[in-house]
Amino acid sequence: MESIKAGILGFGTVGCGTYAVLRRNQEEIRRRAGRGIEITRIAVRSVERARAALDALPRTGAAGTPAAGTPAAGMPAAGTPTIDTDFEGLVADPSIDIVVETIGGTERARELVLAAIAHGKHVVTANKALLAIHGTEIFQAAHARGVMVAFEAAVAGGIPIIKALREGLSGNRIEWIAGIINGTTNFILSEMRDRGVDFATALADAQKLGYAEADPTFDIEGVDAAHKLTLMSAIAFGVPIQFDRAYVEGISRLDAIDLRYAEELGYRIKLLGITRRSADGIELRVHPTLIPSKRLIANVEGAMNAVAVQGDAVGTTLYYGKGAGAEPTASAMVADLVDVTRLHTADPEHRTPHLAFQPDQLSDTPILPIDAIKSAYYLRLRVADVTGVLASIATTLADLGISVDALLQKESREGEGETDLVVLTHITLEGNLRRAIAQIETLETVVSPVTLLRTENL
Amino acid sequence: MESIKAGILGFGTVGCGTYAVLRRNQEEIRRRAGRGIEITRIAVRSVERARAALDALPRTGAAGTPAAGTPAAGMPAAGTPTIDTDFEGLVADPSIDIVVETIGGTERARELVLAAIAHGKHVVTANKALLAIHGTEIFQAAHARGVMVAFEAAVAGGIPIIKALREGLSGNRIEWIAGIINGTTNFILSEMRDRGVDFATALADAQKLGYAEADPTFDIEGVDAAHKLTLMSAIAFGVPIQFDRAYVEGISRLDAIDLRYAEELGYRIKLLGITRRSADGIELRVHPTLIPSKRLIANVEGAMNAVAVQGDAVGTTLYYGKGAGAEPTASAMVADLVDVTRLHTADPEHRTPHLAFQPDQLSDTPILPIDAIKSAYYLRLRVADVTGVLASIATTLADLGISVDALLQKESREGEGETDLVVLTHITLEGNLRRAIAQIETLETVVSPVTLLRTENL
Ligand SMILES: NC(=O)c1ccc[n+]([C@@H]2O[C@H](COP(=O)([O-])OP(=O)(O)OC[C@H]3O[C@@H](n4cnc5c(N)ncnc54)[C@H](OP(=O)(O)O)[C@@H]3O)[C@@H](O)[C@H]2O)c1
Ligand SMILES: NC(=O)c1ccc[n+]([C@@H]2O[C@H](COP(=O)([O-])OP(=O)(O)OC[C@H]3O[C@@H](n4cnc5c(N)ncnc54)[C@H](OP(=O)(O)O)[C@@H]3O)[C@@H](O)[C@H]2O)c1
Numbered sequence: 001m002e003s004i005k006a007g008i009l010g011f012g013t014v015g016c017g018t019y020a021v022l023r024r025n026q027e028e029i030r031r032r033a034g035r036g037i038e039i040t041r042i043a044v045r046s047v048e049r050a051r052a053a054l055d056a057l058p059r060t061g062a063a064g065t066p067a068a069g070t071p072a073a074g075m076p077a078a079g080t081p082t083i084d085t086d087f088e089g090l091v092a093d094p095s096i097d098i099v100v101e102t103i104g105g106t107e108r109a110r111e112l113v114l115a116a117i118a119h120g121k122h123v124v125t126a127n128k129a130l131l132a133i134h135g136t137e138i139f140q141a142a143h144a145r146g147v148m149v150a151f152e153a154a155v156a157g158g159i160p161i162i163k164a165l166r167e168g169l170s171g172n173r174i175e176w177i178a179g180i181i182n183g184t185t186n187f188i189l190s191e192m193r194d195r196g197v198d199f200a201t202a203l204a205d206a207q208k209l210g211y212a213e214a215d216p217t218f219d220i221e222g223v224d225a226a227h228k229l230t231l232m233s234a235i236a237f238g239v240p241i242q243f244d245r246a247y248v249e250g251i252s253r254l255d256a257i258d259l260r261y262a263e264e265l266g267y268r269i270k271l272l273g274i275t276r277r278s279a280d281g282i283e284l285r286v287h288p289t290l291i292p293s294k295r296l297i298a299n300v301e302g303a304m305n306a307v308a309v310q311g312d313a314v315g316t317t318l319y320y321g322k323g324a325g326a327e328p329t330a331s332a333m334v335a336d337l338v339d340v341t342r343l344h345t346a347d348p349e350h351r352t353p354h355l356a357f358q359p360d361q362l363s364d365t366p367i368l369p370i371d372a373i374k375s376a377y378y379l380r381l382r383v384a385d386v387t388g389v390l391a392s393i394a395t396t397l398a399d400l401g402i403s404v405d406a407l408l409q410k411e412s413r414e415g416e417g418e419t420d421l422v423v424l425t426h427i428t429l430e431g432n433l434r435r436a437i438a439q440i441e442t443l444e445t446v447v448s449p450v451t452l453l454r455t456e457n458l
Numbered sequence: 459m460e461s462i463k464a465g466i467l468g469f470g471t472v473g474c475g476t477y478a479v480l481r482r483n484q485e486e487i488r489r490r491a492g493r494g495i496e497i498t499r500i501a502v503r504s505v506e507r508a509r510a511a512l513d514a515l516p517r518t519g520a521a522g523t524p525a526a527g528t529p530a531a532g533m534p535a536a537g538t539p540t541i542d543t544d545f546e547g548l549v550a551d552p553s554i555d556i557v558v559e560t561i562g563g564t565e566r567a568r569e570l571v572l573a574a575i576a577h578g579k580h581v582v583t584a585n586k587a588l589l590a591i592h593g594t595e596i597f598q599a600a601h602a603r604g605v606m607v608a609f610e611a612a613v614a615g616g617i618p619i620i621k622a623l624r625e626g627l628s629g630n631r632i633e634w635i636a637g638i639i640n641g642t643t644n645f646i647l648s649e650m651r652d653r654g655v656d657f658a659t660a661l662a663d664a665q666k667l668g669y670a671e672a673d674p675t676f677d678i679e680g681v682d683a684a685h686k687l688t689l690m691s692a693i694a695f696g697v698p699i700q701f702d703r704a705y706v707e708g709i710s711r712l713d714a715i716d717l718r719y720a721e722e723l724g725y726r727i728k729l730l731g732i733t734r735r736s737a738d739g740i741e742l743r744v745h746p747t748l749i750p751s752k753r754l755i756a757n758v759e760g761a762m763n764a765v766a767v768q769g770d771a772v773g774t775t776l777y778y779g780k781g782a783g784a785e786p787t788a789s790a791m792v793a794d795l796v797d798v799t800r801l802h803t804a805d806p807e808h809r810t811p812h813l814a815f816q817p818d819q820l821s822d823t824p825i826l827p828i829d830a831i832k833s834a835y836y837l838r839l840r841v842a843d844v845t846g847v848l849a850s851i852a853t854t855l856a857d858l859g860i861s862v863d864a865l866l867q868k869e870s871r872e873g874e875g876e877t878d879l880v881v882l883t884h885i886t887l888e889g890n891l892r893r894a895i896a897q898i899e900t901l902e903t904v905v906s907p908v909t910l911l912r913t914e915n916l
Contacts, residue, residue: 021771025631031696031819032628034807152626158772160626168610168618170490171792173483238489296754296778313479314616314789317779320754321772331772334629346804349459349492361489 003036004341006124007090009043009112010103011050011083014126014153017326018100018333019081020057025334033338039100042083043090050083091116098340100333101125110134113149117141122344124336126153126329129218132227132243135234139354146348150336155228156181156305158328159321160335165235165309166356172311174236176276176283178458181228183303183323184219185251185271187211189259189288190301193268198256211303221250222271222286229273231355232307233284237277237365238357242284245367249287258380258453261422262290265408267378268298272456281368290378290455296320297458308458316458371431376405379423380451381440385412389445390421396443400436402428418447424455461494462799464582465548467501467570468561469508469541472584472611475784476558476791477539478515483792491796497558500541501548508541549574556798558791559583568592571607575599580802582794584611584787587676590685590701593692597812604806608794613686614639614763616786617779618793623693623767624814630769632694634734636747636916639686641761641781642677643709643729645669647717647746648759651726656714669761679708680729680744687731689813690765691742695735695823696815700742703825707745716838716911719880720748723866725836726756730914739826748836748913754778755916766916774916829889834863837881838909839898843870847903848879854901858894860886876905882913 008015019039022029030036044050091099091112099116101123103109109130114137116123123142125131131138131151142149152162156179165174180186184206191202203220206212218224230243251271262269267290276283291298296318300306305323310316322328343351353359383389390409397404405424412419425433437450466473477497480487488494502508549557549570557574559581561567567588572595574581581600583589589596589609600607610620614637623632638644642664649660661678664670676682684704692699709729720727725748734741749756754776758764763781768774780786801809811817841847848867855862863882870877883891895908 021629025629025770028631028696029629031815032811034811034816158769159775160622163621163626164618167797168621168793169789170796171479171483171487171789173486238486296757299754299757311616311789312483313785313792315780315786317617317777319775319777321775327771328773331627331629331769334771335626338628339625342808342810343804345808346801350800350803352800353490353492357489358492 001035003038004097005038005040005095006098006100006337007041007043007093007096008039008100008102009087009090011042011044011053012102013326014329014333015100015102016053017330018102019054021327021330021334022337023057029334029338033341035341037337037341038079039081040079041090041093041096042081043085043087044083045085047083047085087112088115091121092119096121097344098122098124098337100337101127104129106130106133110138113138114141117145117147120145120147122147122340123149124333124340125149125151126333128154128224128227128231132230132241135231135241139359142354143359148340148343148351149354150340152336153329153332155231156307156319157321157323157325158331159305159307159319159323160332161232161307161319162235164319165232166352169309169311169314170356172313174277175310175312176274177232177236177307177309178272178274178297178456179229179232179307180270180297180300180305181273181307181323182219182225182271183305184212184216185225186300186305187303188220189251189269189271192256193259193263196256199252199254220252222248225271225273225286229275229284229286233275233282235356236275237282238361238363239282239365240362242367245284247285247287247370251288254288255451258451261380261408261420262378265406265422265424266293267291267455268293269453270298274456278368278374280372281366283373284367285370285373288453290453291458295458371434373430374427375430375454376427376457377425377433378453378455379425379437381421381423381446382418382448383421384445384447385417385419386445392443392445393421393440396439397423397425397436400432402433402436459493461496462555463496463498463553464556464558464795465499465501465551465554466497466558466560467545467548469500469502469511470560471784472787472791473558473560474511475788476560477512479785479788479792480795481515487792487796491799493799495795495799496537497539498537499548499551499554500539501543501545502541503543505541505543545570546573549579550577554579555802556580556582556795559585562587564588564591568596571596572599575603575605578603578605580605580798581607582791582798583607583609584791586612586682586685586689590688590699593689593699597817600812601817606798606801606809607812608798610794611787611790613689614765614777615779615781615783616789617763617765617777617781618790619690619765619777620693622777623690624810627767627769627772628814630771632735633768633770634732635690635694635765635767636730636732636755636914637687637690637765638728638755638758638763639731639765639781640677640683640729641763642670642674643683644758644763645761646678647709647727647729650714651717651721654714657710657712678710680706683729683731683744687733687742687744691733691740693814694733695740696819696821697740697823698820700825703742705743705745705828709746712746713909716909719838719866719878720836723864723880723882724751725749725913726751727911728756732914736826736832738830739824741831742825743828743831746911748911749916753916829892831888832885833888833912834885834915835883835891836911836913837883837895839879839881839904840876840906841879842903842905843875843877844903850901850903851879851898854897855881855883855894858890860891860894
């Protein structure tokens with residue numbers, strides 16, 4: 001069978017990685033897909049830079065025995081792609097079946113993806129920002145035109161979590177998802193814990209090592225994780241993409257002392273994306289979270305990602321791997337290219353819907369505001385070291401129906417007259433808890449604002 | 459769209475579980491698949507038993523808010539299936555699109571599955587024994603007839619590992635897979651370690667708790683794990699199913715002392731199924747394995763399963779969840795039913811091949827005999843507590859080119875005159891190591907046969 005033809009928009013980390021993996025593994029991919037997948041065209045802003053990147057790729061296949069009937073490793077790819085700056089030309093090119101979007105961002109990418117769809121192309125993308133913000137419009141256009149928009153690489157890099165949620169767990173009523181879905185922040189938190197450094201130092205290290213970008217805002221403020229979580233939430237619960245409803249709290253204000261206290265209490269702090277079905281609606285929130293140290297997900301270190309999914313039939317499952325980087329992301333991009341190659345002849349009505357549920361069957365279950373979620377909490381209070389302080393705080397909490405699970409009172413240092421008091425609560429309504437904090441902060445013995453973190457017993 | 463019709467062969471744990479999950483989640487499944495999946499017929503040996511099992515199922519849906527536009531929970535299923543003893547009638551029934559095989563075993567199941575295929579039915583099964591032994595014949599028949607045989611539930615229960623390997627990682631050259639793929643043995647090993655009991659006691663506990671069958675041979679001797687591993691190996695490397703070539707060693711002869719020594723050296727012992735691509739061929743082996751305690755997979759406890767997969771692009775990924783039980787297995791069965799429902803209108807040439815690679819493109823890379831594998835090893839020697847014993851053993855190992863990574867010498871107990879010596883080797887050829895052991899066992903100072911275990915630094 002003739003190869004399927006694809007074109008790539010942009011040729012940075014993901015674009016070049018996708019090309020490299022496709023070329024290196026072309027024979028295995030052909031043995032799987034039944035036909036080749038060929039990149040015939042690349043559109044970039046700088047042709048020279050793209051050509052240099054392309055020329056820098058190794059010409060040989062991976063080491064190891066060539067499979068039966070495959071040509072010897074070291075053979076050049078079937079053809080060399082055209083590289084030009086004509087983005088509109090690529091998405092309109094009648095010889096191209098699939099458009100691979102790797103430019104990132106939400107403006108130009110939106111235009112080009114919509115144009116590609118209008119021209120009847122299938123789209124493969126890693127762009128979570130684009131889909132979290134313009135996904136509804138894009139998937140609607142694709143559905144109307146009978147084409148696929150595949151986005152495995154947009155969530156948790158190389159981990160096939162979209163496939164697991166959308167297809168692997170399709171028999172379940174999904175209860176919740178909790179994921180470490182941003183490698184930069186997980187790396188920073190691991191550094192803070194391992195080396196006892198503060199956030200700024202750990203961030204600088206991450207930037208030096210290439211785990212954080214020059215402008216790390218999207219990562220450290222939880223926005224990137226919220227983009228990914230919003231997509232998973234829509235897939236899990238059959239609700240529309242509602243990024244604007246997500247509660248988003250990053251790690252930039254996290255104090256190293258809380259990592260230490262958490263550790264003493266038997267917890268690790270991770271930036272989790274959590275989405276959960278409750279009686280009142282759907283929780284959709286990203287924030288630093290205490291997790292019991294013994295849990296598998298608490299032991300996901302460095303830039304690794306992991307997503308835990310709870311379904312009513314399957315129970316808890318966990319998916320772990322690299323969430324970013326040229327090759328892991330390319331692994332997901334190529335898997336999508338193979339999927340599209342397989343399914344492009346299938347009748348559109350029988351394909352898996354983009355967001356798992358039939359688009360005309362979405363649920364209007366609301367996304368809950370943060371005050372309406374239920375969680376257990378970690379509170380750190382700076383208190384005067386005088387008798388009765390514990391009692392007055394305990395009373396305030398009890399009066400509001402908040403029960404205490406554990407307490408950690410640090411000895412005050414010589415002459416300081418102040419000490420840290422850490423409270424772990426049982427599960428309660430966040431609104432309740434915030435009222436309790438407001439009251440506690442009026443106590444004379446409480447000398448600074450209360451630090452609030454959430455805990456999850458996954 | 460009209461519902462797709464399926465019939466179930468057998469109504470035990472998996473058959474009944476599949477029916478229960480399908481019924482409970484019918485509305486969510488319809489919202490995903492775009493049409494309903496209906497069990498219209500069940501064939502069993504005892505109609506009464508099946509009817510009793512069916513009547514014992516709760517009539518209501520799961521707790522929680524009903525989705526938009528779905529009928530109220532508590533509604534009975536669309537129709538009640540016919541239950542009879544006519545297995546041949548079911549697989550030939552022209553009104554049925556999909557046959558769900560849940561009788562287990564390899565004789566009758568083979569006949570019925572082949573008959574179903576001959577009648578043009580798609581098949582969904584959890585039967586790993588059947589596919590490890592008759593898979594080639596069954597997949598060939600299905601391919602020729604243009605029908606699908608789906609078997610997600612056959613490996614690692616509810617974990618969508620077949621989908622991950624076959625589709626999610628299709629862009630990779632897979633390097634190795636290592637899995638805890640038998641819950642019974644993992645439960646027994648966890649018990650042995652946690653409670654310091656011996657194998658027989660842990661097995662008896664597992665039987666009492668329903669984690670081991672009355673005849674546990676297939677589980678404890680590693681046969682069940684080898685069935686599953688053989689299927690994953692074929693999918694990963696594009697080789698034929700070769701169960702007869704697998705090296706299979708169970709845990710029944712495992713001594714509790716080795717779990718303790720492993721622990722002292724910083725390792726856990728797990729029954730792993732390992733399949734790896736090497737320069738000479740493919741390793742395919744199931745045996746108790748030492749894994750560094752810090753690794754995620756070393757911390758998979760109780761009856762849980764986990765599979766680690768290494769691909770050239772994605773790096774290491776891990777998939778974790780329940781490997782057995784009515785509901786987790788049903789989760790996979792229903793996902794396959796949804797997949798078949800989606801893909802049954804697709805042209806067969808574009809469907810994912812049963813074993814990931816096109817059946818006419820299989821590789822003839824050989825499966826290596828156990829002597830030709832490479833591994834690091836754990837050796838436990840019972841030696842006379844005299845000077846020079848360590849030196850003579852070290853010399854024998856060095857002479858055969860086996861280098862020692864770590865040593866643990868226990869103090870001999872008062873008056874015993876013998877002691878345990880534990881050696882961890884670096885990676886070496888197993889044939890080499892076995893020659894070394896044979897020589898070591900001739901030493902006068904070595905008083906009993908050497909215990910050999912393999913270690914993996916996953
Ligand atoms: N990197 C990862 O590990 C990773 C993982 C998962 C998902 N993603 C997603 O993948 C996408 C690409 O990320 P990346 O890391 O590959 O980025 P990158 O390395 O910065 O590459 C982006 C490429 O697109 C081009 N480009 C950027 N803006 C453009 C515009 N407005 N018009 C035309 N071309 C433009 C760039 O060209 P110039 O060289 O001219 O600037 C460059 O070739 C993003 O959506 C990102 O979120 C990345
Ligand atoms: N149980 C699990 O957690 C699990 C997980 C993964 C995969 N699996 C696989 O799923 C399959 C079914 O396992 P299961 O646990 O459901 O077994 P089970 O509870 O013993 O149920 C087997 C059912 O098939 C019937 N049956 C058995 N042999 C038959 C024969 N020769 N002819 C007609 N009917 C026959 C039994 O009928 P009677 O009641 O008359 O004996 C019973 O209804 C097996 O292949 C197993 O390996 C099981």
